[in-house]
Amino acid sequence: MGFTLNYKNIVHLMIMILELVVCYGQDFICSRATYYGSPDCLGNPTGSCGYGEYGRTVNDGYVAGVHRPYRNGTGCGACYQVRCKAGSICTDEGVVVVATDFGVGDWVDFLFTARAYSKMARPGFEAELLSYGVVNIEYKRVACTFRGSNMIYSVHPGTKYPHYFAIIIIYPPGLYDVVGAQIWQEDCKEWRPMRKPFGAVWDMENPPRGDLRIRFLFSATGDVNDATWVESPNLIPAYWEAGVNYELAITL
Structure with a gap:
């Protein structure tokens, strides 16, 4: 069965192309959005990023599950300016949300x-x-306003001293992604890679004993080949405890 373009088809196609040009020309990406109900209109405490209760209330509750921006968890904690395209009922500013979960809907991001x-x-x-x-x-994507260019990471509640160590990236630094993490192994004089099991969590089985030195690989593009290592100035004490936060100022 063939397909014939009529006047309406042509107009509709031209509108779609125009919308794409306008979005990408302003560094915006065109997509769709929906919402889910919750008793208090806040986020999901069991979100895929691993934030727990923090993921419900961060940014005054303006949070979202994301699809393409999730990027296997690398996009967790990133901020996005989102504007609806429904005529005069939408504001020019839209809303700035924090990605705290993975979400899939009817062709929505x-x-x-x-x-x-x-x-x-x-x-x-x-x-x-x-x-x-x-x-x-x-x-x-826009820079989060919580800490400027600083990053905050926390010892994950699921950590189990001394055999399992995990951290979670709470505040990503500006527009940079964390695409790698390593812990210094003093006796071998080498950096050991941490694993990224899910979301914003990085972990290691049987970590080195003593105070822990950590460094992070930051990328503005999400590509490990276009990234820079930055060591945290804070040593994590030998007897680490879950829930302790550490801050890292980023200058790249």
């Missing part, structure tokens, strides 16, 4: 909380936007 989804609407139009269910959007 962002699965918002209802709180974050309705933030894209002009005052008084929140209910109308929510009635869409799924809406066209444009988005781009």
Whole structure:
């Protein structure tokens, strides 16, 4: 069966092409977004990034599960400006959300909380936007405003001294991704790679004894071949405890 372009088909195709040009020309990416319900309109405490309760309330609850931006967990903690494309009911600013989970929907890249989804609407139009269910959007990565260019990582609650050590990246640094992590092995005089089991978590079985030196591989593109190692100035004490936070100032 053949396909014939009529006037309506041509106009629709031209509109789609124009939308793509406008989005990418402004460094925005065109996609779609939807939302999910929760009793308190906050995030999912069992999200794929591993943030737990933190992932529910960070950024005043403006959080999202993401699809393509998830990037096997590398995108966890990144911030995105998202603007809906539903005519006059949408604001020019949209909403800035933190990626705290992996989300898959009907060809969508962002699965918002209802709180974050309705933030894209002009005052008084929140209910109308929510009635869409799924809406066209444009988005781009932006620097999180929590700590500027600093990074904060925490000893993961699942760590078990002394046989299993894990950390979780809470605040990624600006527009950089953490694409690698290593711990110094003093007796061998070498850096041992940490594993990335899921989300924002990096871990190691049978870590070195004594204070731990950690360094991170930062990339502005997500590519390990275009990245820079930066050592944390903080030594993690030999008898490490879960839940302790460490901060690393990034200058690249």
